[in-house]
Amino acid sequence: MGQFIISVGREYGSGGHEIATRLAEKFNIPLYDRNMLDQMAERNGIDAEDLHKHEEMKRQGLTRTVRGHSSSVQDNIAQLQFDFIRQKAESGESFVVVGRCSENVLRDHPGLISIFVRGDEAAKTERICRLYRLNKLEAKAKMYRHDKKRKAYHNYYSKMKWGDSRGYDFCVNSSLMGVEATADALYKMLSDFLKSKEQ
């Protein structure tokens, strides 16, 4: 099988990350999410949290750009991750990448398959309540906060809008079949697609 890269965009609580993890396991390829910054932190001998607190965020506060260089920490961390994704893609490796505008960064890459996972509000709320032991109100607030942040981040650094079906190859509602079944269905579909592409 030739190189393929699965990018997974997701709504908070939709189980997009879990689906990405399952796809990586089933295809036996690496998964890149926030762990891409862990490697950099280890290399630089700094606390990974110093990098994580700025990731997947749109630039904030007073910033300035000079000849393509930005004073914004968020811009620089985003660029760092985009460069990481590009380098991995150029190395010929197949992998799954979660968020980080990856479908935009690799939009011209022939091996890219982009997925966006959404969910029904009730199902997402229930999942967040269960995972984080929150009440419904807190879960909804958390969901709203994270989605707002992700949307702002994505729309700032990408050509297409976050969750707009025109920006992805597949858009799926994980609430219909559940996270596990959705991951299985996507795996089957992608396997068939990759086999047919091979032939």
Place this chain on the structure above:
Amino acid sequence: MFAEIMAIVIFVMMFVLIVWDRYPKHIVTLGCGALTSIFVFGVGMRSFEAFYNTLAISGIFKSSFWYAAGESAEQTSGVNWATIIFLWGMMVMVEGMAEAGFFDWLCLKIAKLAHYEPTRIFVAFMILSAVLAMFIDSITVILFLAAVTIRLARTLKFNPVPVIMAEIFCANLGGSATMCGDPPNIIIGTSLGYSFADFVLNTGAIGALSLVIIILYFYFTMRNRLQDSADKVDAGAIDVEVKIDNMKEFLISTIIFLIAVALLVTHAMTGLTVAFIGTFIAAITLITSGKKALKLLKRVDYFTLLFFIGLFIVVGGLEETGVLVVIAEFIAKVSGGNAHLMIAIILWVSAIASAFIDNIPFSATMIPVIRTLAATTGVDLSTMAWTLAIGTDIGGSMTPIGASANVVGISTAGKEGYPISWATYCKELVPGTIIVLVVSMISIFVRYL
């Protein structure tokens, strides 16, 4: 009245758009320049002459633009073509030097001479940053210095963040020492007719004193955070290659750089203007670069030059309508004619403004203001010029957005996984900036008033 109001509205709008950082700066200033031409010079003043004066194109064709015996002012108002042409020439030269590997070689050579000892590298790079920034734009200095610092930090296992921040500060400080070190200085020098030597003897002297103090300050406040003793690397085991790929290109670029320095240092004696020096240096760089000439020309940052043109038109609108005279009269009134207070106001207002807004439009705006102040209050113009240069150059170090070098240093570090937030930056550099400003203010009071 309409022209004055429009000039102010367009000027404020330009500043807001620059700080907002949503659109490219050259688009903002050129757009605002076009609005100034239409609404201030056209609709408001109905004066083609004011527009023509602001464009100042005819000046380029006068022999005094290229060769001026004595120290006459080269430009009084409008688009400062001398600044633009000089910056273009220096950009071409710097591109030639970068292509030849000059900066990488110099940084690594100095690190080797410092025996790859982090504290020594820290001090040596602060001095190198200040010295290079005296002649080369601080963006280029920091671009190379920060990249080499990170490379060395990974090999020698030290924390590059304090080093990069100290380099940024020293680049801004070094830039304040000469006429060509920082764009505000070249604008001040060409607008008010000061020479390279004038700057060295005045802002340079204050800068040298400040550099000694700031190196001691950074050394004592940062040295313990550079490296854990457990991370110490044996210098003998370091394998950093210090080599020059193309010796011919390297030697040519070094000679051109030395010619540029010699021409700048002696320009008051030779009568050659900075516009001539910029053009000459660019010409010999391009001629000697052969087939690479087109590549060097393409790499020049034309957007910055366009930014300058738009900016000068907007400031020209304020000048032609007399708005800047009102500001000058206000400063004179507030200070009550007290020279000490006036100098303190210029220094601190320039510094604080430059910490948040681009110091280039600020200094371009302030030049007609200090010229009027000198004429109406009797305070020596040169004293105010040095104060303005120091205030705008040093004040820019205070925040991550204050100067171009800060942005480039922060960006280079951030992209390599060393984030520098506003809090981290300000915690380290605000006290240093205040120290240098206080030292500068005392120096100006003692020496000139």
